Amino acid sequence: MSSDRRHSRAQNERRISRRIGWLAPLAAGAVLAGAATASAAPQAHVEAGAFDTDVLSSSVFGAQSFRLRNDGDVDIVGMSIDLGDTSLFPDIVFDPDDGTPAGDSATKSFTVDVFEDPMVVSDPLDNVVLTPNPTAELNSPNGLGFSGLSVKFDDAQALPPGGELKFSLDVDPTSIQGTNAGTDPTTTNSAYPAGAVSGAELHGAKITIEYEGGATQMADLTRSDDFTSTTDLPSETAPVPTLALASGVTAPVATPEALQSILVTGPAGSAGVVLVAEGNLYLGDGLPGVDIDPFEANTAVGYTEYPFTFGADGTAIVEVMLTNTSVTDLNPALFAPKTTGLNYITVFAPGAGDQNGPVSDPLVVQLDPSAPVVVPPTTPPVTPPPPVGLINVGPGPLGLDNCAPVSAPATGTGGTGTIVLSAGQLRTNQRIGQAAIRRLNAIQKWLDDGIAGNDLCGGTLGPRELGAGLAQAPGAAPIPSKADPRALQIAKASGSGTITLTPGQLRINQRIYRAALLRARALDKRLSGRLTGGDLADGTLERGRFAVPLTRTVTATTAPAASETDAVSLSDKGTPIVLSAGQLKTNQRIAQQAVREANALRATIQRGLVGTNFAESSVTTADVR
DSSP states (O other): OOHHHHHHHHHHHHHHHTOOOOOOOOOTTOOOOOOOOSSOOOOEEEEEEOOOSOTTTOOTTSTTOEEEEEOSSSOEEEEEEEOTTTSSSSSEEEOOSSSSOSSSSOOOOOEEEEEEOTTOTTSOSSSOBOSSOOEEEEEEEETTEEEEEEEEOOTTOOBOTTOEEEEEOOEEEGGGTTOBOTTOTTSTTBOTTTTOOOSGGGTTOEEEEEETTSOEEEEEOEEOTTSEEEEEESOOOOOOOEEEETTOOOSSEEESOOEEEEEEEOSTTOEEEEEEEEEEEOOOTTOOOSSOOTTOOOEEEEEEEEEEEOOTTSEEEEEEEOOOOOGGGTOOOSSOOSEEEEEEEEEEOOOSTTOOOOBOOOEEEEEOTTSOOOOOOSSOOOOOOOOTTOOOOOSSSTTGGGSOOOOOOOOOOOOOSOOOOSHHHHHHHHHHHHHHHHHHHHHHHHHHTOBOGGGBOTTOBOGGGBOTTEEEOSSOOOOOOOOOOOOOOOOOOOOOOOOOOOHHHHHHHHHHHHHHHHHHHHHHHHHTTOBOGGGBOTTOBOGGGBSSOEEESSSOOOOOOOOOOOOOOOOOOOOOOOOSHHHHHHHHHHHHHHHHHHHHHHHHHHHOBOGGGBOTTOBOGGGBO
């Protein structure tokens, strides 16, 4: 048998051996065993961006700018990204190193930067690139670039549960084709900063994930605060929302009026977010650009979000402020953009975490002080106003000022020093894992003891959460109440007996740390929009926890069933454990990750819960004083 075939077979056997299901409940010090659950839950998380704070110069050209993480329990075998006409700005394309630059002169082909499998215990969890690597195919030609990217994993090495792929390639607007490197403002004919696509400009791009067995999921990327675009799959199941100028004027259009009323349509009674991205058109000094359409932008200079709630008829009027930012306020470029003040407006329905609904097509309105006032049609569309006296909730985020101050949880990756193969290091690892377990036990008990009214930030429960017996009433909003969450009761560390440095002990410890990590993720899933009124202690919610005034439609109701933390179980097919410093380091990194995720959950609770921690229509009269 050739070495390549032996390697492929070993990869496949290793991939099968690390298949896991959701883990059984974990108690401190327990040794877990069990089989995978019969039902499969495919889930994934996708990010695209430079993970930088500079909206102008950050670029997905750098390493690890595209990230795919398997958050479910089914292997991922493929992913596709379709920029097409759905991304925020038009004519944004993948620009590989194929000799025909679609944008500026800097190009980069699909590059695997990191391919991590946290359950391959024979390898450390640093930025290890496993082989064989996934491959990619570019499709849907657009100019000299491509609108589509398809990533396929080798049959011997799919992306397993908990695994993460990080890759990079160039993305450019076609309008700057033929210019010099876009990130250097001093270069002659540079299109700075149009060549630096940060990732937020991919808001609205289509993501498709293919799982082992043939199941697929689709979602739209949505812009995040750090100038990236992200999505969780499966996404919110909602129709594609739409938007238009409430005046009846047809967009795209230029206007001297900064304040604009936007008519949005979407799921009745649900939350929504209008995103306004101000764009400029940079082409390089004295260059005409390539295939430029009216109102075309290629560079984002700022973003503003306007949260709101769709009315009972599925519509809402959202007032937004257009911007036209002075170039001198943004960068020291030697030339000005050709066009400024191009406001690209979209709407989407936010969900728990990054599990958002689909993104609308953009509406483009240019703020131009010299433009004439546009007269609407003589018979503008009639938009029914909201019911008299009801509060239009927004802009948000709702009530976060009424949460308790909490220090940000530590997010570091732990120590980077030398790991020595010793019983002392084994004991250190155990203490890290036990710290995670004690905190997770306390969080579980905090939830199961019953959430009280003081555990919520005031003014964060909105129409979305109102369930049986409750409805929004006319009048002024209640005075919000400050959060004063119950303290977590974390058990003290207990002494440990003699431990022996053996492969068997390393296996026991690793199973416990892996189980703790998956238990932390099950608790996070419960807190991400799955809590219900059944988790609340009856009659403890005062009116100040709500963002709207309430009326009781009936005097009493039965609270819905409380949520539950998904049970977890761990199967192990005998993956070899080697008594080595590298194996100790692997175990330590798994334990440290469990501690980090437990700390993030603790911060969520100590800050105070908010409306989005609860399922829709799940708070009832049984919960209100």
